[in-house]
Amino acid sequence: MKTIFRILAVITAALLAYGFVQAIFIAPTEATMGDVQRIFYYHLPSAWVAFLLFFVNFLASSWYLIRRSPRADALALASAEVGVSFCTIVLLTGPIWARPVWGIWWTWDARLTSTLVLWLIYVSYLMLRHYATGGQIPVLAATLGIFGFVDVPIVYMAIRWFRTQHPQPVIGGGEGSGLAPAMWVAVLWNLLAFAMLALLFVWLRYLQALAEHSLEEEHAQASLEMGEAR
Amino acid sequence: MNHADNNIYLYSAYVVVWAIHCFYAFTLMSRGKRMKRERNELRRR
Numbered sequence: 083m084k085t086i087f088r089i090l091a092v093i094t095a096a097l098l099a100y101g102f103v104q105a106i107f108i109a110p111t112e113a114t115m116g117d118v119q120r121i122f123y124y125h126l127p128s129a130w131v132a133f134l135l136f137f138v139n140f141l142a143s144s145w146y147l148i149r150r151s152p153r154a155d156a157l158a159l160a161s162a163e164v165g166v167s168f169c170t171i172v173l174l175t176g177p178i179w180a181r182p183v184w185g186i187w188w189t190w191d192a193r194l195t196s197t198l199v200l201w202l203i204y205v206s207y208l209m210l211r212h213y214a215t216g217g218q219i220p221v222l223a224a225t226l227g228i229f230g231f232v233d234v235p236i237v238y239m240a241i242r243w244f245r246t247q248h249p250q251p252v253i254g255g256g257e258g259s260g261l262a263p264a265m266w267v268a269v270l271w272n273l274l275a276f277a278m279l280a281l282l283f284v285w286l287r288y289l290q291a292l293a294e295h296s297l298e299e300e301h302a303q304a305s306l307e308m309g310e311a312r
Numbered sequence: 313m314n315h316a317d318n319n320i321y322l323y324s325a326y327v328v329v330w331a332i333h334c335f336y337a338f339t340l341m342s343r344g345k346r347m348k349r350e351r352n353e354l355r356r357r
Binding site: 164167279294 | 347
């Protein structure tokens with residue numbers, strides 16, 4: 083298992099390096115925005131990876147409610163935590179791009195606002211798991227994870243349903259929208275690299291969540307034994 | 313728009329991305345070490 087993880091880590095590092103080269107040096111410079119448009123090669127893949135992780139959280143939460151499996155609970159926690167870190171990147175790189183292009187850091191349009199709400203939902207999920215106590219926490223968290231996921235399609239469709247300041251979709255946005263083929267290459271390499279990085283993070287966090295679970299059981303067992311000895 | 317002036321935004325965005333990923337990786341590693349220590353202490357007891 084450790085060997086597979088190390089091999090994947092080396093592959094991921096190579097992919098991230100190549101994705102960086104693609105984004106900075108190989109992808110063509112956008113005519114209107116110039117080099118600042120290259121932020122997009124990290125912004126878009128991070129958003130897609132965050133959506134994917136929240137979907138994994140949705141599936142694992144549903145599975146937990148049906149089967150009460152500790153493994154499903156651990157996967158839900160791991161995917162939400164890594165998803166929040168990717169969603170944070172989306173929310174920070176967006177305004178850094180918007181400042182030189184729009185002249186403002188932020189606007190309360192449907193896409194930006196729904197993304198912020200998405201981030202807040204999953205931050206509250208993590209806070210619930212971290213600070214609340216009691217045996218029902220995984221059930222409450224799973225319920226929040228399932229209903230929280232409803233915001234993901236809203237974020238995705240926001241630029242199709244509403245007139246927004248955010249740029250139009252790069253897929254299925256109609257005539258005149260989309261990306262140049264050379265730009266797609268950089269997007270896809272970075273998507274692959276960040277998806278691999280997310281996989282490694284989720285894998286590690288999943289194992290830690292399972293270990294935390296068994297450590298709690300060992301703690302409970304040890305206190306029971308100490309109580310009996312007295 | 314002066315493209316050269318905007319490079320600071322590009323570099324800032326890339327620094328932010330890598331800072332977050334490195335911070336998260338560091339958090340995972342330190343949590344792993346802490347758990348290993350806790351487990352060893354529990355077993356010693």
